[in-house]
Amino acid sequence: MNKARASKPLSNVMSTRLLVCAPEDEADNVWRLMQKRSFAACPVVSKGRLIGIITQKNLLDSGAISPAFEAKKGRFKSPPKIQSVMKTPVVSLKPANTVKDAAELMLKRNIGRVPIVDEKGGFVGIVDREDIVKALID
Numbered sequence: 001m002n003k004a005r006a007s008k009p010l011s012n013v014m015s016t017r018l019l020v021c022a023p024e025d026e027a028d029n030v031w032r033l034m035q036k037r038s039f040a041a042c043p044v045v046s047k048g049r050l051i052g053i054i055t056q057k058n059l060l061d062s063g064a065i066s067p068a069f070e071a072k073k074g075r076f077k078s079p080p081k082i083q084s085v086m087k088t089p090v091v092s093l094k095p096a097n098t099v100k101d102a103a104e105l106m107l108k109r110n111i112g113r114v115p116i117v118d119e120k121g122g123f124v125g126i127v128d129r130e131d132i133v134k135a136l137i138d
Contacts, residue, residue: 002136005099005135005136005137005138006098006099006100006103006136007098007099007100008098008099008135009095009096009097009098010093010094010095010096010097010098010099010101010102010116010125010127011095011096011116011125012135013099013127013131013132013134013135014095014116014124014125014126014127014131015125015126015127015128015131016124016125018043018123018125018126019033019034019037019039019042020042020043020044020045020123021033021042021043021044021045021054021082022044022045022046022082023044023046023051023052023081023082023083023086024081024082024083025081025082026079026080026081026082027054027059027062027064027065027079027080027081027082027084027085028064028065028079029079030042030054030059030082031056031059031064031065034056040055040056040112040113041053041054041055041056041112041113042054042055043090043115043123043126044082044083044086045123048122048123049117049120049121049122049123050090050092050115050117050121050122050123051086051088051090052082052083052086052087052088052090053086053087053090053115054082054085054086054087055087058085058086058087059085062080062084062085064079064080064084064085065079090115091105091109091111091114092114092115092116092117093105093114093115093116093117093127094116094117094118094119095116095118095124095125097116099132099135099136102114102127102132103132103136106129106132112128112129113126113127113128113129114126114127114128
Protein backbone atom coordinates (compact mmCIF):
# COMPACT_ATOMS: atom_id res chain seq x y z
CA MET A 1 0.00 0.00 0.00
CA ASN A 2 1.40 3.39 -1.01
CA LYS A 3 1.99 5.19 2.31
CA ALA A 4 1.23 8.68 0.97
CA ARG A 5 -2.06 7.58 -0.57
CA ALA A 6 -3.00 5.43 2.42
CA SER A 7 -2.39 8.34 4.78
CA LYS A 8 -4.92 10.64 3.06
CA PRO A 9 -7.54 11.84 5.52
CA LEU A 10 -11.04 10.52 4.93
CA SER A 11 -12.26 14.11 4.63
CA ASN A 12 -10.47 14.13 1.23
CA VAL A 13 -12.14 10.99 -0.11
CA MET A 14 -15.54 10.67 1.59
CA SER A 15 -18.83 11.24 -0.20
CA THR A 16 -20.81 14.14 1.21
CA ARG A 17 -23.83 14.16 -1.16
CA LEU A 18 -25.74 11.57 0.76
CA LEU A 19 -28.91 9.60 0.93
CA VAL A 20 -30.08 9.29 4.53
CA CYS A 21 -33.25 8.09 6.14
CA ALA A 22 -34.98 8.60 9.47
CA PRO A 23 -35.90 5.88 11.98
CA GLU A 24 -39.61 6.53 11.42
CA ASP A 25 -39.41 6.14 7.60
CA GLU A 26 -41.26 3.18 6.13
CA ALA A 27 -38.93 0.36 5.09
CA ASP A 28 -40.49 -0.12 1.66
CA ASN A 29 -40.07 3.59 0.80
CA VAL A 30 -36.39 3.48 1.78
CA TRP A 31 -35.95 0.27 -0.23
CA ARG A 32 -37.40 1.90 -3.36
CA LEU A 33 -35.20 4.97 -2.94
CA MET A 34 -32.10 2.82 -2.47
CA GLN A 35 -32.98 0.87 -5.62
CA LYS A 36 -33.60 4.04 -7.61
CA ARG A 37 -30.29 5.59 -6.55
CA SER A 38 -28.36 2.26 -6.75
CA PHE A 39 -27.25 2.47 -3.11
CA ALA A 40 -26.57 -0.68 -1.11
CA ALA A 41 -26.92 1.08 2.26
CA CYS A 42 -28.48 4.09 3.88
CA PRO A 43 -27.34 5.77 7.10
CA VAL A 44 -30.14 6.36 9.61
CA VAL A 45 -29.97 9.90 10.98
CA SER A 46 -32.00 11.65 13.67
CA LYS A 47 -31.46 15.33 14.44
CA GLY A 48 -28.26 15.28 12.38
CA ARG A 49 -26.76 12.43 14.40
CA LEU A 50 -25.95 8.99 13.02
CA ILE A 51 -27.99 6.44 14.96
CA GLY A 52 -27.95 3.37 12.69
CA ILE A 53 -27.49 2.01 9.20
CA ILE A 54 -29.73 -0.03 6.96
CA THR A 55 -28.55 -2.16 4.04
CA GLN A 56 -30.40 -3.91 1.26
CA LYS A 57 -29.38 -7.20 2.88
CA ASN A 58 -30.83 -6.10 6.26
CA LEU A 59 -34.12 -5.24 4.59
CA LEU A 60 -34.32 -8.53 2.70
CA ASP A 61 -33.23 -10.66 5.66
CA SER A 62 -35.76 -8.99 7.96
CA GLY A 63 -38.69 -9.63 5.66
CA ALA A 64 -39.56 -5.93 5.93
CA ILE A 65 -39.86 -5.59 2.16
CA SER A 66 -40.81 -7.86 -0.70
CA PRO A 67 -38.55 -7.94 -3.75
CA ALA A 68 -40.29 -6.94 -6.98
CA PHE A 69 -40.60 -10.58 -8.07
CA GLU A 70 -42.66 -11.54 -5.01
CA ALA A 71 -46.45 -11.42 -4.93
CA LYS A 72 -48.11 -8.45 -3.24
CA LYS A 73 -50.32 -10.71 -1.11
CA GLY A 74 -47.42 -11.36 1.28
CA ARG A 75 -46.91 -7.65 2.03
CA PHE A 76 -47.38 -6.17 5.47
CA LYS A 77 -50.65 -4.23 5.97
CA SER A 78 -48.66 -1.49 7.69
CA PRO A 79 -45.05 -1.37 6.46
CA PRO A 80 -42.44 -1.66 9.22
CA LYS A 81 -40.38 1.37 10.14
CA ILE A 82 -36.63 1.57 9.60
CA GLN A 83 -36.03 1.68 13.37
CA SER A 84 -37.26 -1.92 13.62
CA VAL A 85 -34.66 -3.27 11.16
CA MET A 86 -31.70 -0.86 11.27
CA LYS A 87 -28.37 -2.04 12.63
CA THR A 88 -26.92 -0.44 15.73
CA PRO A 89 -24.44 0.48 17.02
CA VAL A 90 -22.83 1.82 13.87
CA VAL A 91 -19.11 1.42 13.27
CA SER A 92 -17.87 4.85 12.19
CA LEU A 93 -14.71 6.90 11.75
CA LYS A 94 -13.81 10.59 11.93
CA PRO A 95 -12.86 12.84 8.98
CA ALA A 96 -9.24 12.92 10.22
CA ASN A 97 -8.91 9.12 10.12
CA THR A 98 -6.94 7.85 7.14
CA VAL A 99 -7.73 5.78 4.07
CA LYS A 100 -5.66 3.02 5.69
CA ASP A 101 -7.82 3.16 8.85
CA ALA A 102 -10.96 2.75 6.77
CA ALA A 103 -9.53 -0.06 4.65
CA GLU A 104 -8.40 -1.98 7.73
CA LEU A 105 -11.76 -1.52 9.44
CA MET A 106 -13.68 -2.67 6.36
CA LEU A 107 -11.53 -5.78 6.07
CA LYS A 108 -11.68 -6.58 9.78
CA ARG A 109 -15.47 -6.15 10.02
CA ASN A 110 -16.27 -7.39 6.49
CA ILE A 111 -18.28 -4.25 5.72
CA GLY A 112 -18.58 -2.30 2.48
CA ARG A 113 -18.86 1.21 3.84
CA VAL A 114 -18.04 3.31 6.88
CA PRO A 115 -20.04 6.37 7.93
CA ILE A 116 -17.98 9.41 8.90
CA VAL A 117 -19.03 11.44 11.94
CA ASP A 118 -17.70 14.63 13.48
CA GLU A 119 -16.58 14.99 17.09
CA LYS A 120 -20.18 15.48 18.27
CA GLY A 121 -21.51 12.42 16.43
CA GLY A 122 -22.95 14.43 13.56
CA PHE A 123 -23.10 12.52 10.29
CA VAL A 124 -20.86 14.23 7.72
CA GLY A 125 -20.04 11.63 5.06
CA ILE A 126 -19.48 8.05 4.07
CA VAL A 127 -16.60 6.09 2.59
CA ASP A 128 -17.16 2.90 0.62
CA ARG A 129 -14.89 0.32 -1.00
CA GLU A 130 -14.85 2.23 -4.27
CA ASP A 131 -13.70 5.43 -2.51
CA ILE A 132 -10.84 3.50 -0.89
CA VAL A 133 -9.70 1.91 -4.15
CA LYS A 134 -9.81 5.28 -5.97
CA ALA A 135 -7.81 6.92 -3.18
CA LEU A 136 -5.15 4.24 -3.36
CA ILE A 137 -4.69 4.34 -7.14
CA ASP A 138 -5.15 8.05 -7.91
